């Protein structure tokens with residue numbers, strides 16, 4: 031079953047940039063990586079996916095519900111960190127999550143501890159977030175996205191600004207959540223190496239278009255690193271653009 035279905039979606043800003051005619055699916059259990067250089071349109075696409083922005087054209091369904099027509103049903107089982115989720119440094123992780131939990135009035139209090147457990151922060155729950163490493167802060171943001179027990183999590187640049195330890199930390203957490211809790215992930219990043227270690231499918235974006243869908247680790251089958259695969263397709267797309275001019 032497809033968790034996400036994006037069909038011919040477009041959103042152009044007044045300057046003519048944005049997202050053009052993008053279609054793809056994300057299947058249950060995928061760790062789907064959205065890759066592309068700066069300005070490729072990844073954030074714009076994720077904003078449409080999470081209802082922060084309305085497409086000019088096309089449709090987006092999540093768990094079978096249209097994001098524009100039935101926003102609440104579509105997002106019911108989705109957690110996301112699209113704009114940077116800042117936490118209050120002077121509060122503990124637990125208290126930060128208590129604040130986030132106000133958005134879910136029916137949430138049992140025990141869920142806060144469970145979410146901290148899921149991201150490996152349970153033992154630091156009562157420490158002030160000001161003393162956390164960046165990787166721990168990012169895991170706390172992930173815990174906040176997990177509060178409502180989502181079946182899918184959308185992350186925009188989850189490893190941006192993290193040091194190597196932080197990156198390894200967040201990657202391992204994502205992999206474990208996918209394996210143990212069967213959570214589907216849609217992750218945008220320009221850190222290709224990082225994504226190559228966790229994603230099983232990728233969409234490569236350039237100048238607002240999805241130029242390639244990489245299925246089931248096909249870059250490995252072709253004997254390439256994900257980096258080589260992405261560069262090859264970006265170059266092919268550039269040559270096609272040059273031929274058109």
Ligand SMILES: Nc1ncnc2c1ncn2[C@@H]1O[C@H](COP(=O)(O)OP(=O)(O)OP(=O)(O)O)[C@@H](O)[C@H]1O
Pocket residue numbers: 043044045047048066067068069070071072073074075220
């Ligand atoms: N509010 C806006 N008004 C006008 N142009 C915009 C706006 N937001 C983004 N753009 C342009 O649209 C294009 C896609 O931007 P977007 O932020 O979606 O790309 P991205 O792939 O997420 O890039 P990055 O990795 O740098 O965040 C870029 O050329 C950007 O300059």
